[in-house]
Amino acid sequence: MKNYIIDLNFYNIMSKDLTLNLKENNVPISIGENLVFSLDFLNFCKTLGNRFVIITDQNVEKLYGEKLNLFFQNQHMDSFIISIPAGDSFKTRETKALIEDQMLQKKINKSALIIALGGGMVLDMAAFVASTYYRGIPLVMVPTSLLAMVDASIGGKTAVNTKEGKNLIGSYYHPKKIFIDLQFLKTLPKEEYRNGFSEIIKYGIIYDKDLFSSLYEKTQGHDLEEIIYKCCLIKKTIVERDEKENNIRAILNFGHTLGHSLENLESYKISHGEAISLGMIFASFLSVKMKILKREDFFKIFSMFKKYHFPLVFSQNISAKDIFDKLLSDKKAKLNRNFVLIEKIGSIKEDIYLQEVDEKILKKALFWLCNRFSSKAELWK
């Protein structure tokens, strides 16, 4: 038994640490290998609750969920798993209610801790549950996908989807800590890696030209720990700035307006990474048409996504008008910041990116988009 404990501690070698410093919350972030399944992890969780609820999806459950549950139980903790079907199409109010019902039936109350173990969908869902269960119970986040490590885990946004669109119902709620453990990447499918890189490339485009260049020059053999650290640092910085600078956080939505519309129109059968890669190309195209971005930068962005083998294609059934109508559903916003525009790779000028996109330009751009990408993948052979 004692050996086992020493063994566990031995796992936890080094980590890169950050803290998201907000007015109301300080959220520590640890990035490293073999952080979870350690006594440090267990002891931290114990300070937050006397019962553990592991929320995960059915894929991650098999890979790591059951193992984590067993690990806790071996350490004499009262823990159990709630597993939901994988995929964004299950990120709904109905799934949230099912999770809550399971917790209520097990008489889980304020003294419990939720451990969110999974990709962005699981983190969004588990955090939303945590934020409204008994009006808020503690939460620890353990992202298992590259995408979730660099995006969903940081910033406190929680949400579910509805028929009308993505993430329209949700809350702001921060975890007590985020454990970004690279061991989970070992089992990550290739497409999921690519999904992660869509957001990593985004950080390069909107905030860090050096990151962009290094990704552009070398598409393989990255130091993932270093890249994840950089992305977390960028997201942390933007989320912190957002408390002082009104809505600066919106720049994180670069590529997401069109991306969300496509995801919704495709009933979430297109992956987030594929959708926002198209969205980023589209926003860059708009930036050129609005005479903000140089054409050469647009082409560089375009070829970046080709380098990383993004399919850059969506269903032929979706017309320019379909997309326009879907975009319109967000048109009455106080600020028409539907499209985040860029002026050059690595930076966004705040007074520029918020300007309204002319309807004619938008329509023309949508026709271009559909002609170019709404077809079979042979275009990119």
Add this chain to the structure above:
Amino acid sequence: MKNYIIDLNFYNIMSKDLTLNLKENNVPISIGENLVFSLDFLNFCKTLGNRFVIITDQNVEKLYGEKLNLFFQNQHMDSFIISIPAGDSFKTRETKALIEDQMLQKKINKSALIIALGGGMVLDMAAFVASTYYRGIPLVMVPTSLLAMVDASIGGKTAVNTKEGKNLIGSYYHPKKIFIDLQFLKTLPKEEYRNGFSEIIKYGIIYDKDLFSSLYEKTQGHDLEEIIYKCCLIKKTIVERDEKENNIRAILNFGHTLGHSLENLESYKISHGEAISLGMIFASFLSVKMKILKREDFFKIFSMFKKYHFPLVFSQNISAKDIFDKLLSDKKAKLNRNFVLIEKIGSIKEDIYLQEVDEKILKKALFWLCNRFSSKAELWK
């Protein structure tokens, strides 16, 4: 037209004003007559949103909802009503989703304002919707019942019920302003008045012996504006103290532990006022049994509820064991503060009210409760 405007302004004469001062929020509270349907009200709402969603129930809709909607529309505002069935049994996640769907279909977004018009159920529901719609949109509260004026409107608690219990899913979310308009009391049914007085009496018991005495001496012809003002002041004070003193807010739950259990066991067919009047008598009884409260104070509290004609009866089908089991479902809380106990009328000593109630005493007290109140009302003829 101009006359009409002057007329409207004329209505709005005087109000008593308070502000709930919290770290993150300052919530102004106006108490007076004819505050709503005024240009001041309209102009205030206009500062918060360009579309108004009036959330109300089907009873209040007929009395005031349609009138308010018409008032806004006459002033060229884009407003509409969402009306839900009245009664706590509809305070569910399903009703919340139906409201959200209506708003989504009307393409309501962050630039809209929700106006909650109704009793506690409507306020809790509308505030919960506001807190998670687009991760939070502005909210104005207009309580129409005496109970909601002195309780639900202040403090930022939002919630829905589930099969397992009351208010287990919810959030903390404050309105931009609370308009307590006494004109709505003119149409309030007698039983609803009594419901309001259950909470008013509670404030007397837990925080203000003078309020208790004045209510005890004179059961009719109250200066309601003054009483509401006092209750709001007490609730504001406790909610503000709660930010510094850990969980002092729990004293507001005096009578509510048993009350909630009864409401749940009765499937919300017993009114909140009736349930918590029994709950307060029970908590006072426990306080005597725990040797904290004098017997004479208990009898005074008991007779107070008789003076105000509370029925003090619940269904014969509910046994002491049923209630005990229901109470147990909250037993794993970090602090066993299920029962708020009092040491004398008008004050609660913090180190005392949090102490654990012995299981034997609790069981005995439940038998007493059932013998005394779980029967036909003839006991109180």
